[in-house]
Amino acid sequence: MLPKKIQSALNKQISEEAYASNYYLSMASWCDREGLRGSAGFLYLHADQEKAHMMKLFHYVNEAGGHAIAPQIKEPPQEYKSVSNVFELTLKHEQTVTRLINELVELCLEEKDYSTFNFLQWYVAEQHEEERLFKSILDLIRIAGLEGRGLFLVDKEVGNIAGSLKKA
Numbered sequence: 140m141l142p143k144k145i146q147s148a149l150n151k152q153i154s155e156e157a158y159a160s161n162y163y164l165s166m167a168s169w170c171d172r173e174g175l176r177g178s179a180g181f182l183y184l185h186a187d188q189e190k191a192h193m194m195k196l197f198h199y200v201n202e203a204g205g206h207a208i209a210p211q212i213k214e215p216p217q218e219y220k221s222v223s224n225v226f227e228l229t230l231k232h233e234q235t236v237t238r239l240i241n242e243l244v245e246l247c248l249e250e251k252d253y254s255t256f257n258f259l260q261w262y263v264a265e266q267h268e269e270e271r272l273f274k275s276i277l278d279l280i281r282i283a284g285l286e287g288r289g290l291f292l293v294d295k296e297v298g299n300i301a302g303s304l305k306k307a
């Protein structure tokens with residue numbers, strides 16, 4: 140049986156993943172409107188992935204005998220200053236999610252819930268990959284710059300990353 144404290148912490152994380160999905164969806168929409176098709180495609184895909192992270196937690200809570208709660212989601216920002224602002228915010232957000240996942244893992248150890256501890260290892264590995272991915276996009280922006288053809292190249296490359304993630 141899922142300890143009550145763990146159940147409510149997992150439900151809080153379900154809500155965080157739902158917010159992340161909406162946050163990236165709003166960023167995708169902003170990029171789309173700016174004509175940044177590659178970045179928009181990448182962020183639409185990432186919004187779907189966050190929804191999948193949410194659902195994985197959702198099913199786990201019910202399978203473990205708890206009650207998964209469909210979350211109320213606050214509205215994310217809808218406007219962004221630039222594509223570099225978008226990707227700086229994604230990295231910052233992923234760093235926050237990493238901290239939340241680490242806190243959840245620590246709670247599992249305190250509560251001696253080794254099953255949820257084990258389940259969460261997937262998220263620990265995923266956060267490592269996501270932070271690495273967003274850092275690499277910021278590196279790309281730093282190297283190519285956003286002046287002249289820089290913006291075109293960055294957007295094209297981010298679109299290629301989305302294409303390779305879809306195939307993986």
Ligand code: OFO
Nearest residue numbers: 156189192236269
């Ligand atoms: Fe982008 O991370 Fe979910 O968990």
